[in-house]
Amino acid sequence: MTSTEETFGRVCSVIAAELGCAECDLSAATTAEDVDGWDSLAHARLILSLEDHLNIRFPGEKLFELDCIGDLVSLADEALAPKKENTRVVA
């Protein structure tokens, strides 16, 4: 499994838990408009929850520019990259 696939799975699992939707209905192309209740407040809670689950911090300025779950996964991967880098160095 690639890191993006792994991140995608983790992101979808958090989205499903936070918004009460079925994980199997989510794809990289899913947008906020496709999911009931995904408004700006839910988005903020979701971001916080993802940050906690993935142990990352998203750059604030990019959070309103996301078009779909694929973008969110890419952003999460970017935030995770330095961590993975560090992990390899330590290992």
Place this chain on the structure above:
Amino acid sequence: MSLLSFWKKYEQDTVSQRILERLDQTPDRLYARVHFADTTHSISYRRLAECAAPYAAACAKANLSAGDRVVVLKEQGPDLLYAFFGAIFAGAVPTILAPPSPRQDPAHFWRGHREVMDRIRAQLLFTTSKLKTELISFPTDHAVTAITEEDLPSTTRLPIPDTSSQDVAFLQHSSGTTGTKKGVMISHAALLHQVDAYARRLGLNERDHIVSWLPLYHDMGLIACCLLPVLSGVPVTMISPFDWTMRPTLLFDLIERAKASLVWQPNFAFQHLINCVRPDDNWDLSSVRAFIDCSERCRPETLDQFASKFGPMGVRKSSLHTCYAMAETVFAATQSEPGKAPRTETIDAQALVDEGVARPTLDTHATTSSVLSCGKPIDDVTVLIMDEEGNRLPDRRIGEICVSGPCLARGYDRQPEKSASVFREGWYHTRDLGYLSNGELFVTGRVDDLLILNGRNHYAHDLEFALRDTSGIVPGRIISFSEYREDLGSDVLIVLAETRETDTAALKTIKKNIRDKMLDETGLVPASIHLFPPLWLIKSTSGKISREATAQKYNSPAREEGLI
């Protein structure tokens, strides 16, 4: 104070004159610190006057007469303040409209705003270059000149406005979709009375500092966090609502930095903060003497949770307050007493529904409802509870909340019929239900189908109208209502519709169409959309779909049986 002495006192008093007095006395005192586009702008009274002057000059250059309408459509930054006050200094009547949200379709955005600009016959539009370009593709019927920062004349001198206290100072537009926005006309006298009376009730003093994320196109943001500060000399720190939504704890950062003492926000925002602060986060919030819950139903359980979660950070129960406010009374009609936690009453929920009485109960077996006091009326404001015939009801009887006093609005701009339906014989009929007890107001619900979602008002029939052409829906068979969600501290939007489709993919498409249309037309995102077969929704005897009966059916086992 008698009405006569009130009018005498405020006869020649205007917003411009009050600001000019402050400019004269304390020109370099901080008025506002505005965080915008990664920069912090500190605005003194001198800077406010100097930067508002080009906007006032633009009004003069356009030959605006006193009372001409000016629309301000900008992102929430310092320039929005300069444009708004510039128009006021010129004697024009500004109104701040909401800028487009990042996900809003420009065509839908402009359709609603064009209608408002046409109705109020706006002469000028103070806006940004981007929005000015967009306006060319969506022109208004009535000619409006769009002016950006680049178009402004170069001057720092303010004109002397030819306005009197009885003139309209600005229009406060209600939320709503196309055709339903109402421009509440606020006179200088009504505004200044509100500011003075509300400042007295809160005991505002020179040590106070307000922190706000509220949008200035909303009355709570504009009155409590923009006009109250500038007219009473209390500084304010502002951030954009977009920034706050994404990072709600920015509010706590600012409170700590400014040692702020006053914060206004709707109930949902208290809950959003409860939900978004991590257990190990910490701020010193002890400087806040009043967090004021306002603009949607104040929920005791939300304030209890807020006090409990943020107690270790210095939030006291006595610093959590409530206010009953609306644009039609400029802002606050009632406010809980500073320094004292507002009273919560536990009442018999059955007696409330069956008898229209708020009966306190200690019976642990009874179904009860907890209602939070919104405090007593501010000076010179009278609050009464009336029945449907307009008779005054005694304490503890549920009826329509009606407000009277010198801070009443002059009505809705160019909408005489709408004005006459709610402003009657000196009373504003709020359509809110509630009761009085020992002079304190308790709000229990609504007379009509108004939905209050995240502090903003929307009519259910208007939302349904927006969805009327959704393909796949049985024509006219769609309904919207709200449902309280304790975890969000606010009501959420539920949409139910009938369809003849049964195919899973087709049903998904219909739901997406509803979601897209609702977002484009109203900016709202439904929390749930449910589809049912034809004739599932309940019609009333008048042939209309009964919102109440259908909502009850939705909350019964019949929902699961009917869902497709």
